[in-house]
Amino acid sequence: MTRLGGRQLVVILLLTFIAWAGVAFVCLLIGSTGSIGWPTSATLPYRLESVFLASLVGAALAVAGVTYQALLGNPLADPYLLGTSSGAALAGYLWTLPAFSGLAGAMAIGQQAMAFLGAITAVAVVLAIAGGRGRLQPATLILIGVIVNAVCGALFLLINAIVKDIATPGGPMAFLIGGLQTNLQSWQIWTSRIAIFLGFTVIMLGAGVLNAGTMNDAEAASLGVPINQLRWGGIIVASLITAAAVAVSGPIGFVGLICPHLGRVIVGHDVRRLLPVATMLGAVMLCLADAASRKISAFGPVGTYLPVGVITSLLGGPFFLVLLLTRRKW
Numbered sequence: 221m222t223r224l225g226g227r228q229l230v231v232i233l234l235l236t237f238i239a240w241a242g243v244a245f246v247c248l249l250i251g252s253t254g255s256i257g258w259p260t261s262a263t264l265p266y267r268l269e270s271v272f273l274a275s276l277v278g279a280a281l282a283v284a285g286v287t288y289q290a291l292l293g294n295p296l297a298d299p300y301l302l303g304t305s306s307g308a309a310l311a312g313y314l315w316t317l318p319a320f321s322g323l324a325g326a327m328a329i330g331q332q333a334m335a336f337l338g339a340i341t342a343v344a345v346v347l348a349i350a351g352g353r354g355r356l357q358p359a360t361l362i363l364i365g366v367i368v369n370a371v372c373g374a375l376f377l378l379i380n381a382i383v384k385d386i387a388t389p390g391g392p393m394a395f396l397i398g399g400l401q402t403n404l405q406s407w408q409i410w411t412s413r414i415a416i417f418l419g420f421t422v423i424m425l426g427a428g429v430l431n432a433g434t435m436n437d438a439e440a441a442s443l444g445v446p447i448n449q450l451r452w453g454g455i456i457v458a459s460l461i462t463a464a465a466v467a468v469s470g471p472i473g474f475v476g477l478i479c480p481h482l483g484r485v486i487v488g489h490d491v492r493r494l495l496p497v498a499t500m501l502g503a504v505m506l507c508l509a510d511a512a513s514r515k516i517s518a519f520g521p522v523g524t525y526l527p528v529g530v531i532t533s534l535l536g537g538p539f540f541l542v543l544l545l546t547r548r549k550w
Contacts, residue, residue, distance in 0.1 A: 232493060236500035243504045244271050247511040252525065273400050273409065273468065274510040274528065275503035278475050280416045280465035282502025283495065285476030286483070287423055287458035290491055291433040291451050292358040298477040299462040302365040302455070303342030305471035306372035308463065309396055311338020312470075313376060317383065332401070332408050332467045339463035342368055347455070356451040398472035398529025400510060412464040419461035423454065423495065430454065430491040472529045474536025475502050481540075505532070 248267050249256050259267045284299035292301075300306075312335035314320045346368050350361045423430070432445040433454070440447035462476075483498035509531040517525040 229492070232496050236496045240275065240500045240503050244275060244507055247271050247507045250511040250515055252514040252517045270400060270510055271507055274506040276413060276416060277400070277465045277469045277472065278502035278504070278506030279499045280461050280502070281472065281476035282479035282498040283420050283423060284458040284462045286480045286491065286495055286498050287430065287454050289480055290430045291454045292362060293433065294358065294362065295481070296477070297362070299458070300471055301362060302346045302459060303368040303372060304339040304459060304462045304466055306369045306376070307342025308335040308339040308466040309471065310372045310376050311335050311341070313379065330408065332404065336463050336467035339466050340460070342372060343459040343463070351452070355448050356455070396470070397527045398470040399527025401468050404468060408468065412468050415464040416461050419457050420499070422457050426454070427492040427495050470529065472506065473533045474540065475505055475532055478536055478540055479505060
């Protein structure tokens with residue numbers, strides 16, 4: 221594997237930033253009235269908030285996706301594999317119920333904070349069960365993650381069947397479909413920004429070691445890589461990043477699954493190059509989805525802003541199938 225120098229890393233980061241900035245500028249020009257042009261002084265703050273939030277969430281999901289796929293040795297691993305989305309959805313829904321809203325209000329916990337706690341709790345349960353003997357095996361981790369996802373989903377549906385309020389504003393749909401939250405306070409956005417930035421920094425600093433994530437214990441030991449500690453640390457940091465993103469957006473599908481694959485097509489499998497490229501692709505993908513949602517909302521038969529999770533799922537599924545079929549021919 222070729223050594224990636226500091227100058228090369230700076231060039232890659234600079235190019236990815238320029239690419240994202242260009243797309244973000246174009247997305248700023250697209251409004252919800254069908255017009256394309258620079259926004260007015262009244263709408264510019266809202267447009268900027270939407271573009272930056274979309275970029276933040278997309279980048280976070282892409283980083284988490286790269287980390288999960290590297291450490292679990294599974295190209296189909298995505299950021300929601302260990303229960304973050306189902307845990308956040310369940311906790312965010314509980315926050316809306318009278319039995320829990322009083323307690324949450326007394327403890328000054330908002331819906332986003334409750335969703336973050338739910339995501340972290342679900343991942344903690346997965347890690348506690350899978351790593352009960354101190355070691356994390358990818359197959360066991362994935363299996364338990366699927367089980368925890370199923371249990372949280374079943375609890376969600378059970379509670380909703382009793383309460384019967386799936387269509388109420390701020391109800392479960394807010395954390396089921398996945399979309400950029402428009403009722404966030406500045407401290408909530410900044411908390412997610414700081415958590416995601418710190419997590420990205422930690423993973424970027426350890427990107428070279430992540431290349432050894434797919435090795436077995438003996439191969440990693442021969443290279444001096446403590447693979448078990450690497451899995452523990454990487455998965456915990458990636459899960460924190462995912463939880464911070466889900467808390468302000470809900471589960472937005474396919475971003476964390478597709479962007480790492482697209483990045484490998486562009487720069488190969490070296491995680492040191494892949495991370496910044498996939499991060500840029502995630503930010504760009506969600507920016508474009510957000511801009512497309514604004515544009516579609518001006519179309520008469522639609523007449524409403526579609527959650528970006530709908531756009532990414534409608535486009536991401538077929539695109540991922542095409543990508544897999546294309547790579548199979550290689």
